[in-house]
Amino acid sequence: MKLFIAEKPSLGRAVADVLPKPHQKGDGFIKVGNGDIVTWCIGHLLEQAEPDAYNPAFKKWSIEHLPIIPSDWKLVVKSKTKKQFNVVKKLIKDADVLVNLGDPDREGQILIDEMINYCGASEQKKKAALRCLVSDLNPSAVKKALNDLRPNTEFLSLSISALARARADWLYGMNMTRMCTLQGQKGGYQGVLSIGRVQTPVLGLVVHRDLEIENFVSKSFYEVVATLQTEKGEVYKGKWKPSKACEPYMDDEHRVLHRQLAENVVNRITKKQGNISDFIKKTSKKTAPLPHSLSSLQIEAAKVFGYSAQKVLDTCQALYERHKIITYPRSDCRYLPKGHLADASKVLHSIESINDKLANYTSGADLSLKSHAWNDKKVGAHHAIIPTNKKLEPSKLSKNEQNIYYLVARHYLVQFYPTSHYADKEIKTVIEGGLFISKQRDLTYAGWQALFNKEESEVRKPVEVLPDVTKGDPIICITGEVQDKNTAPPKKFTDATLLAAMTGIARYVGSPEIKKILKDTDGIGTEATRASIIELLFKRQYLSRKGKEIISTDIGRSVILSLPESVGKPDMTAIWEAQLEAIYQKKRKYTDCMNDVTLSLSDLLDDTSQANFSNLKGKGKMKAKKGYTKRKSLST
Numbered sequence: 001m002k003l004f005i006a007e008k009p010s011l012g013r014a015v016a017d018v019l020p021k022p023h024q025k026g027d028g029f030i031k032v033g034n035g036d037i038v039t040w041c042i043g044h045l046l047e048q049a050e051p052d053a054y055n056p057a058f059k060k061w062s063i064e065h066l067p068i069i070p071s072d073w074k075l076v077v078k079s080k081t082k083k084q085f086n087v088v089k090k091l092i093k094d095a096d097v098l099v100n101l102g103d104p105d106r107e108g109q110i111l112i113d114e115m116i117n118y119c120g121a122s123e124q125k126k127k128a129a130l131r132c133l134v135s136d137l138n139p140s141a142v143k144k145a146l147n148d149l150r151p152n153t154e155f156l157s158l159s160i161s162a163l164a165r166a167r168a169d170w171l172y173g174m175n176m177t178r179m180c181t182l183q184g185q186k187g188g189y190q191g192v193l194s195i196g197r198v199q200t201p202v203l204g205l206v207v208h209r210d211l212e213i214e215n216f217v218s219k220s221f222y223e224v225v226a227t228l229q230t231e232k233g234e235v236y237k238g239k240w241k242p243s244k245a246c247e248p249y250m251d252d253e254h255r256v257l258h259r260q261l262a263e264n265v266v267n268r269i270t271k272k273q274g275n276i277s278d279f280i281k282k283t284s285k286k287t288a289p290l291p292h293s294l295s296s297l298q299i300e301a302a303k304v305f306g307y308s309a310q311k312v313l314d315t316c317q318a319l320y321e322r323h324k325i326i327t328y329p330r331s332d333c334r335y336l337p338k339g340h341l342a343d344a345s346k347v348l349h350s351i352e353s354i355n356d357k358l359a360n361y362t363s364g365a366d367l368s369l370k371s372h373a374w375n376d377k378k379v380g381a382h383h384a385i386i387p388t389n390k391k392l393e394p395s396k397l398s399k400n401e402q403n404i405y406y407l408v409a410r411h412y413l414v415q416f417y418p419t420s421h422y423a424d425k426e427i428k429t430v431i432e433g434g435l436f437i438s439k440q441r442d443l444t445y446a447g448w449q450a451l452f453n454k455e456e457s458e459v460r461k462p463v464e465v466l467p468d469v470t471k472g473d474p475i476i477c478i479t480g481e482v483q484d485k486n487t488a489p490p491k492k493f494t495d496a497t498l499l500a501a502m503t504g505i506a507r508y509v510g511s512p513e514i515k516k517i518l519k520d521t522d523g524i525g526t527e528a529t530r531a532s533i534i535e536l537l538f539k540r541q542y543l544s545r546k547g548k549e550i551i552s553t554d555i556g557r558s559v560i561l562s563l564p565e566s567v568g569k570p571d572m573t574a575i576w577e578a579q580l581e582a583i584y585q586k587k588r589k590y591t592d593c594m595n596d597v598t599l600s601l602s603d604l605l606d607d608t609s610q611a612n613f614s615n616l617k618g619k620g621k622m623k624a625k626k627g628y629t630k631r632k633s634l635s636t
């Protein structure tokens with residue numbers, strides 16, 4: 001008997017629906033016509049054991065116990081889903097062949113692998129286990145996945161990477177939360193101070209941004225704009241580019257801070273003759289954006305519709321599981337396998353039936369075009385989020401579902417539209433030794449941008465037209481003008497910009513060495529956890545909202561300011577993320593990674609033991625709840 005073990009009931013039923021009939025429904029499983037069985041987990045049926053499972057003394061929180069580092073890791077059966085665990089356990093024992101039907105990501109891989117290992121499957125059975133990657137719940141796609149079963153051992157590095165992540169999160173979250181809570185109690189705080197490997201640096205991003213805004217002192221700076229005229233009487237404007245000699249009068253961003261210098265430039269060039277030192281005229285192209293990953297979709301939905309990251313994820317899950325009109329949503333990939341091109345025509349017909357806005361553009365799609373999104377080498381366990389070929393009445397979708405589907409479908413549709421074309425001009429003008437730059441860029445052919453915002457895509461007459469000139473042509477400066485400017489503080493974080501910060505964390509890492517280490521693994525958290533991390537910070541009252549802005553609360557700010565600086569910054573977490581990715585890529589060993597984690601943890605605990613939380617005195621009323629260290633919140 002072949003046993004298919006799905007991550008969720010919805011996936012299990014979708015697989016059973018395409019297997020031989022008649023079907024016999026059991027309690028927690030479906031037996032199909034050829035004797036095979038489909039069963040399912042309900043998310044994780046197992047969870048990391050609490051510290052007191054390793055030593056009863058650990059039930060009491062004490063600094064003397066820290067760090068708690070298990071030598072033999074334990075999992076326990078979740079009490080709420082114990083009944084289904086027993087069903088799956090018995091079926092694993094009876095099965096001849098096991099098929100891992102977890103979601104196509106790290107979490108889905110380890111979720112089923114842990115069950116297989118915990119339930120005592122023989123080594124022979126584990127080696128013979130198969131992997132089925134289902135990213136589309138429609139029957140044709142499920143059948144295709146079932147016809148492409150692969151050895152489960154091919155995904156061992158994915159499972160080990162997920163295991164390292166879960167254990168690293170447990171070690172960090174449990175030890176640091178206990179240390180900070182105990183130190184907080186000394187300072188008069190009455191609740192649990194939850195600390196997480198990812199959540200705390202994310203909180204730190206917001207706190208440090210808020211402090212930067214509050215302490216910001218605006219500076220005046222000055223720009224010079226010259227109004228210039230050719231021999232033919234054509235008028236254009238040029239912006240002064242200060243020379244190296246002006247550096248003593250500029251800040252780090254090359255802004256002139258002394259008005260007198262700008263005024264001197266104006267006096268020097270007004271009514272004076274100059275010449276064209278260079279003229280560049282060229283055409284350029286811009287390719288369509290790639291299809292969405294979850295993070296890129298969350299960022300765009302926050303910008304366009306003001307949706308939170310969690311709302312986008314929840315909506316995507318409904319579109320995937322209930323309506324079956326998008327593919328697996330928890331994807332960190334923005335590329336597509338070339339094999340999917342064969343379904344493109346059917347997918348476009350589905351888009352036509354579901355979204356009126358895009359129905360007007362499907363006829364303009366050219367299926368002979370192949371954008372750089374179609375790249376098998378860049379597709380791992382899952383591909384980008386795209387529409388499926390299922391048709392659906394638009395009335396069956398909520399407004400949120402319609403909006404998210406529109407964003408997913410639009411990014412798919414533009415893969416079959418031509419590139420956008422631009423006409424670029426640049427004039428470099430020299431007057432009395434000073435260099436003035438003039439630039440113009442016009443969209444001459446919309447291409448894929450026809451599907452986007454009208455202001456972005458409309459081919460329109462430019463506001464200011466630069467003349468065609470020749471190098472060496474004389475010009476006259478009609479007048480010069482000093483423009484008074486003021487530096488502006490950074491903007492408060494929003495859902496869109498905070499997600500962008502989490503996915504592009506290198507910008508916020510202080511160490512140049514660490515920036516180099518990050519390279520392509522630039523991000524903290526995972527596609528599946530970033531939304532929940534942000535929401536968790538709100539639930540713990542570390543963050544709050546003011547319109548679209550995300551701001552730190554007094555408690556959140558006090559936590560970051562009381563902790564050692566390294567805890568609230570992303571540097572260390574970013575390194576760990578890079579190491580976890582290296583395990584998946586088979587470039588680093590699990591043992592080496594975990595050794596680094598435990599060494600770093602010991603140093604952090606030593607530093608945190610000196611933290612003073614007296615600024616939290618009298619705050620916090622929550623009692624410690626058992627389970628705060630369990631898997632769901634450990635990834636934070």
